[in-house]
Amino acid sequence: MQTNVSIAEGVYLIGVNDRRTALFENIWPIPYGVSYNSYLIRDDKCALLDTVEFGSEGAYLDRIEEILGERELDYLVVNHMEPDHSGEIGTVLKRYPSVKLIGNAMTRKILLGYTGDLGDRFMEVKDGDSLSLGKHTLHFYMTPWVHWPETMMTYESTEKILFSADAFGTFGATDGAMTDALTDLAEYREEMRRYYSNIVGKYGGMVQKALAKLSSLDVKTLCSLHGPVWSRQAGEVIGLYDKWSRCEADEEAVIIYASMYNNTAHMANHIADRMAERGVTGVKVYDVSKTHLSYLISEIWRCRYVMLGSCAYNADMFPLMELLCNSMLHYGLKNRELAIFGSCSFGGGGVRSLRKFAEASGWELMCEPVEVTGTATPANLAKFEPLADAVAERIKAGRK
Numbered sequence: 001m002q003t004n005v006s007i008a009e010g011v012y013l014i015g016v017n018d019r020r021t022a023l024f025e026n027i028w029p030i031p032y033g034v035s036y037n038s039y040l041i042r043d044d045k046c047a048l049l050d051t052v053e054f055g056s057e058g059a060y061l062d063r064i065e066e067i068l069g070e071r072e073l074d075y076l077v078v079n080h081m082e083p084d085h086s087g088e089i090g091t092v093l094k095r096y097p098s099v100k101l102i103g104n105a106m107t108r109k110i111l112l113g114y115t116g117d118l119g120d121r122f123m124e125v126k127d128g129d130s131l132s133l134g135k136h137t138l139h140f141y142m143t144p145w146v147h148w149p150e151t152m153m154t155y156e157s158t159e160k161i162l163f164s165a166d167a168f169g170t171f172g173a174t175d176g177a178m179t180d181a182l183t184d185l186a187e188y189r190e191e192m193r194r195y196y197s198n199i200v201g202k203y204g205g206m207v208q209k210a211l212a213k214l215s216s217l218d219v220k221t222l223c224s225l226h227g228p229v230w231s232r233q234a235g236e237v238i239g240l241y242d243k244w245s246r247c248e249a250d251e252e253a254v255i256i257y258a259s260m261y262n263n264t265a266h267m268a269n270h271i272a273d274r275m276a277e278r279g280v281t282g283v284k285v286y287d288v289s290k291t292h293l294s295y296l297i298s299e300i301w302r303c304r305y306v307m308l309g310s311c312a313y314n315a316d317m318f319p320l321m322e323l324l325c326n327s328m329l330h331y332g333l334k335n336r337e338l339a340i341f342g343s344c345s346f347g348g349g350g351v352r353s354l355r356k357f358a359e360a361s362g363w364e365l366m367c368e369p370v371e372v373t374g375t376a377t378p379a380n381l382a383k384f385e386p387l388a389d390a391v392a393e394r395i396k397a398g399r400k
């Protein structure tokens, strides 16, 4: 059983680590696990903020009781209805029959499908509403579509804590370091970007709206539903979410290729070598068949310069490259610069489809695509010189 952590006077984190689930949302790998965070405020009135993933009920109730003792739970604030946080609402309702659920009109609608109509056990709040618990006061802010329509955030003004739902969350269990007094953002940065891009990335515009709405609040502590509590580094975490939701990238380059028989792979290696030769360091190369989509999306979120290569496959690009490209269109990521290459044997298809992706994404082509019929002979590899020159020049100019 994990330990309850006091994060301010009367405010507790009840975090549950999950290292058993292989795929978050049954799609995104979580090799370092994930935490589901719930928070409890003990005051004249006691309020729980969100619950945890279904299946943690025994330990979860014990941990609430460890803080409340014989006292009743007065409120359960539902900032986010996604099942990894709402999974134990039913358990809490059963154990505390007089608890009132707090949410917005959309929360009520979504709840209907899970708990049925709660009647006057549901207390609807609107943007800017407040609720005093005694020493602590909760203020409710509607932040729809970060990343579900009912998402709201709750600000506690005495301790200046923002309970931010999934915003500012990260993959990675907390491993005994549940606040940034005991860990560092550096430990989580990669997993946080992967979480942001995979889960929230499609809703960058709504993240920007939420950040603007909350910008006047004095936030000392960020309590997200996933990962550590951020106080010392709260500003940096907000800065990262701001950057990623503006589609801002580092001046870095990534090469991702799809290859059945290594011809396109040879070309990808050749481009990386030519980059190094021209003084462009730090280029990362990935095989789309080997590295999970989750990491590729996160890498593209990191890098301004993206080079995509695909063999021709049934008059199209390779299916896994198509999945990556379709995913990027789904997320609507902007502000990337693109180079395209690939190999074919007869009518082509890979580069042709990648060109269509360039048009659909709006990513600027840095140079003419290179398509090679057959293998990476010296004569064929020589065709990559203009591509290498153009891309290297861009990156070096960007890094100045």
Ligand SMILES: Cc1cc2nc3c(=O)[nH]c(=O)nc-3n(C[C@H](O)[C@H](O)[C@H](O)COP(=O)(O)O)c2cc1C
Pocket (backbone or CB within 6 Å): 258, 259, 260, 261, 262, 263, 264, 265, 310, 311, 312, 313, 314, 315, 316, 343, 344, 345, 346, 347, 348, 349, 374, 375
């Ligand atoms: C299932 C399959 C479908 C293919 N479809 C096409 C095609 O539509 N057009 C084409 O020019 N070549 C096609 N090819 C040939 C490959 O694209 C070609 O051999 C290419 O050089 C392979 O590159 P790679 O070594 O990077 O996998 C196909 C090959 C396979 C195995």
